[in-house]
């Protein structure tokens with residue numbers, strides 16, 4: 019691990035730093051499974067409709083309300099109305115802590131420089147309002163050789179590297 | 183008059199619109215009239231200025247005087263460090279600010 | 281002192297390259313300032329009145345001579361030969377060029393320094409007692425925990441965009457020298473009846489336009505759970521804080537709106553959750569870090585004598601020297617408040633001199649204080665005279681610690697684009713008015729704190745006498761406040777009444793001070809007298 023500082027970088031595990039090869043349209047999707055194509059519904063609607071499988075989390079929604087129905091969720095879209103609104107970072111990480119393994123997609127105002135941190139919080143696809151530059155995304159995702167703390171990814175924090 | 187000011191993108195220096203480009207000296211500022219927004223948009227897009235804005239100023243015997251004290255301090259430099267202002271040799275330069 | 285290992289160094293180096301890339305994109309016009317601003321603000325770079333301003337962190341206020349010399353080098357090479365120490369153990373440069381900023385960060389990285397998260401909506405530099413590791417009254421050195429917190433909170437993914445800034449302070453003594461309860465989150469190391477140490481935790485303090493003194497939310501938290509507890513606080517805030525009004529997003533507003541008890545309940549709930557996730561660094565990591573903060577090899581059998589035959593030196597020693605825990609040693613405070621100068625400013629040459637003194641006399645250590653002064657934490661009493669002589673020759677020999685001329689002042693309208701009024705000239709005029717050493721000594725401890733606008737960077741809410749610059753129809757005006765404090769008996773200052781112009785505020789301060797002299801009881805400081813008689817006891821003297 020110590021020899022390969024990239025091991026377990028943000029991406030849910032070693033080797034997944036690069037987005038999954040796919041069409042030009044979905045190069046920002048970091049998953050192998052087919053993308054769910056059902057329309058997303060709001061959290062309240064989702065909780066009411068027992069057949070929905072894709073849910074939209076708006077800033078201010080408490081994702082913990084999904085706990086009882088987690089097994090039917092296939093896609094969570096977390097919206098960033100403004101990049102300054104960082105509630106979605108907690109929402110994604112909380113979902114992963116609850117054991118959710120499906121897709122978490124960031125929509126809205128997504129700053130390229132924050133994508134790295136979003137990946138670490140458990141986001142694995144991105145559909146921002148304004149298209150992102152591919153080279154910049156790749157540069158940003160590969161910028162930091164280590165992490166200082168646990169998050170929702172498999173990255174091994176520095177303190178753990180230090181003490182084996 | 184409406185004068186335009188901002189900071190040089192690279193160096194951060196306070197600069198004033200002189201009709202053709204940007205000057206370090208408020209004395210060179212010209213009336214931008216109703217073209218203020220257009221000039222700002224163009225100059226920002228060309229990366230020649232950062233954080234540009236239009237302010238009121240007036241022409242006086244000593245040159246152009248911004249209406250607000252904040253912009254007069256920007257024009258001169260910190261009143262508590264005359265040596266770092268644009269007029270280091272003039273001990274009374276600070277009076278112009280107030 | 282902490283030393284970076286390969287990992288710490290790699291992270292700081294990576295940040296330099298990250299910022300270099302961001303700066304390049306801005307200079308090439310690939311980003312507007314609106315897009316660049318949140319990025320530069322995560323790295324301490326502001327656009328100020330005259331130029332860009334760079335704020336460099338001095339983690340928990342500790343630095344060595346090499347770092348101080350680098351700060352001097354940066355001042356000389358990239359700025360205009362000086363720097364400004366702030367109220368949060370940072371140093372600011374006022375004349376930075378954007379195109380130089382990445383190189384400056386690269387230079388800082390060579391001496392294990394950075395500007396990471398020194399501004400913007402982030403977890404800021406962790407501040408600490410400037411006497412940590414030296415104070416006679418401390419339980420244990422709090423800096424190992426401060427360093428652990430620094431590491432955990434560096435590039436913390438979940439808190440990439442907090443509602444606002446978040447400021448943490450850590451101390452380990454009864455006496456509060458860090459304005460603890462004015463922080464968003466404050467930690468004080470205490471000892472319980474069983475002799476174990478833990479943290480007393482305060483949350484929800486802050487100054488600005490809506491000042492709050494932090495509530496105590498935990499009496500005793502085991503030290504090895506602090507990182508879980510902090511994350512719990514941050515998550516509760518990040519989840520619940522308003523996002524619709526930038527002035528209501530600080531954590532203090534949330535704690536106030538939820539109420540202390542509900543806030544505590546939510547934090548405790550989230551805390552249990554984080555404990556289960558295993559977020560805390562292990563004992564081995566604490567031990568690794570703590571080893572760097574082991575006491576220096578103090579000599580034994582040193583003389584306790586101080587030769588006081590030189591009266592100027594004796595006066596300085598009386599005011600600037602504090603008790604050290606090791607026999608024969610003392611803590612030296614270096615005043616950055618020479619009468620008539622700019623509070624907190626220091627020239628590159630002075631920085632170098634101070635670095636030399638630290639290297640020669642203080643086990644290579646220096647500290648920055650929240651009162652904008654510096655400290656040599658570990659000096660032999662027998663060296664005090666030599667140190668004083670060197671400081672005195674460099675214009676740093678002022679003897680005014682905690683006296684009326686030891687004024688905290690923010691940069692104000694001379695440098696700051698948010699200001700309403702200038703702060704520095706007011707500080708200079710007050711200092712000149714009270715310059716007489718006998719008069720200062722007679723007045724005793726008296727803390728004046730000046731801010732140029734409601735943001736309160738100059739701590740006016742915490743001043744025994746506070747001054748707040750306001751804009752009165754386009755001219756500078758100053759409000760007077762009395763009764764604030766940032767020590768262990770924290771209190772918030774109150775406005776006396778209508779404001780004054782620049783000359784008027786200096787006179788008003790003098791009238792308040794003279795009133796105190798008239799009515800003080802033996803042994804009373806200004807603040808004690810104010811607390812006894814209240815505003816009514818001063819108002820008439822101030823307004824006539």
Ligand code: HEM
Nearest residue numbers: 366367368462486487488489530689690691696735736737
């Ligand atoms: C010149 C550039 C500066 C700018 C633009 C600036 C901006 C601000 C703003 C906007 C706040 C209010 C934060 C809030 O209420 O949420 C603030 C608070 C503060 N600033 Fe500054 N500041 C500057 C310089 C300084 C300096 C030089 C110091 C130290 C002398 C300082 C120390 C502080 C402190 C201690 C607070 C109070 C934090 C609190 O509310 O708890 N700042 N600053």
Ligand code: SF4
Nearest residue numbers: 690696699732733737
């Ligand atoms: S208190 Fe106001 S004037 Fe002073 S530094 Fe802070 S923002 Fe600027």
